[in-house]
Amino acid sequence: MFLAEPQPTSADWHFEVAGIRVRVSAWFWLAAALLGWNTCRSLAGPDQRTLLQVLAIWIGVVFVSILVHEMGHALAYRAFGQGAHIVLYHFGGLAIPEAWGRRTHLRPLQRLAVAAAGPLAQLVLALVIIIGLKGMGRAVPFPVESLGVAFGLYDGADFTSLPARAACAFLLFVNIFWPLLNLVPVPPLDGGQIVREGLLALGIEDAHRIAGMIGVAAGAAVAWWGYTRNEPYLGIMFAMLAASCFQGLSAGSPPWKRWN
Numbered sequence: 241m242f243l244a245e246p247q248p249t250s251a252d253w254h255f256e257v258a259g260i261r262v263r264v265s266a267w268f269w270l271a272a273a274l275l276g277w278n279t280c281r282s283l284a285g286p287d288q289r290t291l292l293q294v295l296a297i298w299i300g301v302v303f304v305s306i307l308v309h310e311m312g313h314a315l316a317y318r319a320f321g322q323g324a325h326i327v328l329y330h331f332g333g334l335a336i337p338e339a340w341g342r343r344t345h346l347r348p349l350q351r352l353a354v355a356a357a358g359p360l361a362q363l364v365l366a367l368v369i370i371i372g373l374k375g376m377g378r379a380v381p382f383p384v385e386s387l388g389v390a391f392g393l394y395d396g397a398d399f400t401s402l403p404a405r406a407a408c409a410f411l412l413f414v415n416i417f418w419p420l421l422n423l424v425p426v427p428p429l430d431g432g433q434i435v436r437e438g439l440l441a442l443g444i445e446d447a448h449r450i451a452g453m454i455g456v457a458a459g460a461a462v463a464w465w466g467y468t469r470n471e472p473y474l475g476i477m478f479a480m481l482a483a484s485c486f487q488g489l490s491a492g493s494p495p496w497k498r499w500n
Contacts, residue, residue, distance in 0.1 A: 245336055246329045260314045261325040262307065271330035272302040275473070276410075283406060294406050301410040305362060305418065306333040312361030316354040320346055348440035355433035359419035366415040373408065381409035383416060421474075424462055426455040426481045427488075455485035 251266035276298035284291035310326040313335030317324040323338040335358070346354070370393065373380045379396040382388035399405035423431040432455050439447035459482025466475030 245327055245334055257307070257311060258315070260311065260318075262310075263325070263327050264303075265327065265329040267330040268303075268328045269299060272299045276302070280406075283402070290402065293403060297403055297407050298410055301407065301414055303328070305365070305411070305414040308365050308415075309333060309358040309362050309419065309422075310335045312357040312359075313354055316357035320350050320354070322346065348437040352434055352437035352441065355430045355437065359422050359430055362415040362419040366412055369408065369411055369415075381405060381412060383409070383413045421462075424458055424478075425451070426459040426462070426478065427451055427485055429481065431458075432485075449489065452485045452489045456482050456489065458482075459485060 246265050246267075248263065249266060253264040253266075255262050273295060276295060280295040280298050281291055284294050306328055307326070310328070310333040314324040314326055317335065317337050324335050325338060327334045327336065335354075370380050370382070374393070374396065377396050379398050380388065380393035381399075382391075382393045388394050399408070422429050423434070425431040425435045427433065427436065432451055435454055436447050436451035439450055444450065459478045463475045463477075463479040463482060466472065466478060
């Protein structure tokens with residue numbers, strides 16, 4: 241299973257947010273560090289002390305951003321009468337429903353809302369950061385230059401501190417690009433869930449298979465784009481997702497797991 245809850249270990253970190261249990265796997269921190277290593281090294285240059293500082297900021301940003309994403313899912317579950325707990329691990333995060341509440345089963349549109357709540361929470365966080373920076377008269381390190389210029393986001397006082405600029409730049413990058421990637425219609429990403437639940441809401445009985453077929457095509461397209469744009473991690477991840485969808489179709493079963 242490409243996305244499955246990892247087994248607990250004694251090295252995991254446990255805490256609660258708004259009454260929702262969170263478990264952070266020890267491997268989460270290593271995966272986050274590896275993911276941002278090249279970016280942080282290019283920002284820090286030859287200064288090893290600055291590299292460690294910027295890398296720590298990156299890891300913190302990844303932690304907060306993924307937690308916000310999964311809290312969006314978990315709070316949506318709660319709104320529909322179902323508890324959930326969160327696990328952060330090397331593949332990102334999972335919001336896993338627990339005891340049933342008012343209903344014995346969530347309807348497709350409710351599951352669609354749960355799937356959409358995670359990416360939406362991150363995009364809202366990015367918007368709040370942009371509004372906050374503009375309100376303070378700061379230039380916004382927006383990750384898409386054409387849009388940044390068009391909306392005047394680069395106008396304002398520049399950051400004098402590298403850590404402060406890095407933190408804002410990382411927050412905007414992670415909370416804009418990652419949720420958009422998560423909305424690509426490839427199961428088991430949120431975009432794949434949204435497609436499936438939307439088809440089920442329309443009464444299409446073969447929704448699982450159609451969503452899987454869309455996932456194979458979309459995953460292969462993004463994988464090709466990643467390989468041709470020198471983004472090997474992106475290419476490998478979506479190639480694996482596309483292969484998982486294809487295997488699910490070949491086996492005649494849904495190409496991803498849902499807990500509800």
